[in-house]
Every structure is written in structure tokens, then in C-alpha cells.
Amino acid sequence: MIEHIVLLKFSPKTTEKHKEELIRRTLLLKDVIPGIVDIQQGANFSNRSQGYEMGLTIRFEDKTSLVNYGPHPAHQEVFSYLKEIGLEDSIIVDFEI
Template identity: 35%
Template sequence: MIRHFVLLRFRADVSAETKSGLYEELARLRDHLPGIVDFQCGSNVSVETELIRGNHDAFWVDFADENARDEYLRDHKHQAVGARIVAHTIGGIDGVTVVDLQF
């Protein structure tokens, strides 16, 4: 299994509704791409504020394997919602951090 973990630094003017809509689009990819096992999202509630570094939001996608993750990365629907996420983050692509873990 691959867990694709994404930390986000959304701009201050991005509403909770906008974030929710973006997350809903990502969650719907589960119906579109069969290798997605799970999707979760939420706000960073860490009390280690000095270590958050502006990453107040996160989501992760669990994939059955590397091939499923790679299909997701190439998928046009994922790329479209990803571009909208980047457009809402501080510094564009600099507002996104990705970590993939293999289990």
C-alpha cells in the first residue's frame, strides 16, 4: 500500500466551503480510479505550532500499490483538481508538500 500524504498552506482568503469542495472532488476520484483504497482530509490540530510551518490543512489517499498511485498522478481529473488546489495555496506549488509512504 502507498499512502500519498499532502500538506497544504492555503491562502487566508480561501473559505472552508472552497476547501470542502476541493476535498469532495478528490474523494470522488475513488469512484473513478479503482486503485484508491481510502481518502481522508482535515485540519492540522497539532499543538506544536512552531513546527506546522503554515501547513494548516492536509489530506491523504491510500492506494493499493504503486501502479494505482501512478495512475492517479497521470489522471486528468486528479490533475485538474490539483491545479485548483495549487491556485489556492500560498506561493502556488510552494504551498504544497507531498510525502508518499509505502507499507
């Protein structure tokens, strides 16, 4: 299995409603993209986050599923929305478990 971890930092113009909608859209990906075992996403509450406001983890069946996830149209729609609402930066880590 593959664990995909994403940390997100938003611009000041990004509202809480935007973030809630992002979470809603992201969680739906499990039902449309093959190879996703689980998705979790939520707002950060730690003061050790260096400004990253949201975390996302996706567990994939294998590396092929992760590779296919990137260009999948449903993922691209969520990523476009993320940029539209004011993504400033992200950190991504992938590892095998």
C-alpha cells in the first residue's frame, strides 16, 4: 500500500466555506478513482504547522493507483478548485507501507 500525505497552505482570501467545500469534493474521490482505499482530510489545529492549514492523507492499493490518480479527471477538477480558492503552497510525501 501507498500512503500519500499532502499539507496545504492557503492565501488570506480563502474562506472557511472554500475549505469546507474542498474537503467535501476531496472525500468524494474515493468513490470515483480506482485504487483509493481511504481518504482523510481536515483542518490543522497544531501551532507547529509552519502555516500549513490543512492535511490530507490518501491510502492507495499500490504505486500504479497513485500514478493513475494524478491525471484522473476527477482529481484534476479538485486540484483546479484548490488553485481557484487560493492555494499558496503544498508539501507532498509518498511512502510505501
